[in-house]
Amino acid sequence: MTQPPFASQSATGKLPAEGTQARRFGKTRSAQSTALLEDYVELIADLLDSEGEARPTDIARRLGVSHATAIKAIARVKRAGLATARPYRGVFLTEKGHALAHRVRARHRLVVDLLRALGVPTESAEADAEGIEHYVSETTLKAFAQFLKARG
Amino acid sequence: MTQPPFASQSATGKLPAEGTQARRFGKTRSAQSTALLEDYVELIADLLDSEGEARPTDIARRLGVSHATAIKAIARVKRAGLATARPYRGVFLTEKGHALAHRVRARHRLVVDLLRALGVPTESAEADAEGIEHYVSETTLKAFAQFLKARG
DNA sequence: GTCAAAATGTAGCTATAGCTACATTTTACA
């Protein structure tokens, strides 16, 4: 069966079964709801490592949001059992927070590395990865790692 | 310079400049705010093509949300000038809506094709693409197309 | 030690995105 040049393999024009499609969208919504928690935890870990402390003001400035927004989001991170805070002493990660930070950091790096391996310029890779990372499954991550390893 | 096996190229341990990081996160937030619009427009286009009509009930069932949620979201899509609707006659795309649907559809296919080319199983590729697609820049899309073309 | 600046916290607003429950309208069919 001959294909026209550059034709998509996935352009069949048929809709997936309703249940299948609903499950896919549901997964995406669930990932979306944890994206903010992941970004905060990753940033807190980065600040703790490189600055020794993670203050709400610095978190807000790095995220590009107001400090009020950051404080409310940090409250949500605390509610999720990922962090604790001491006023004027900054934010700290719990065991659970540290574990999440490690996973999120590894995933972020892997996504950036893959994009760069595909020829995406560094800044685009970093910017896009900030969004993409939250929607990459374990299965897909394994494929990324495999590809990078094979490619050397 | 010898690298330990599988070491990340992007693991430098240094934080990006504050402004750079804030710009990246801002882009991600902006993409997030259009993700829902894109999914609705893409789904409406798919239903119009394959069923001849796009009714709120069917949209809701395929997205896995209540019909009330879908109706409110469709109101937002209309407010954005992407669609119109006639009660019991379904939802229709405006010129602008059609144009967006085409872009979104092409991007969705390209993301799925790339994931599959990297060895991601079909169902994971489809599920992950549903989230990833909204955060892929034009620059990155070009790199994906280039990679697929080179790989044949 | 005082006091101004910085950081933190609070209040109140908007918009989005989900839900259930109830109301209305249109179809479909017996």
Add this chain to the structure above:
DNA sequence: TGTAAAATGTAGCTATAGCTACATTTTGAC
């Protein structure tokens, strides 16, 4: 043709995520 089922629409609730404005607390410079 009359009525039940389906579709649509509305109301009211929660939670998230952003903002500005104002209040309080802590630091730090003098």
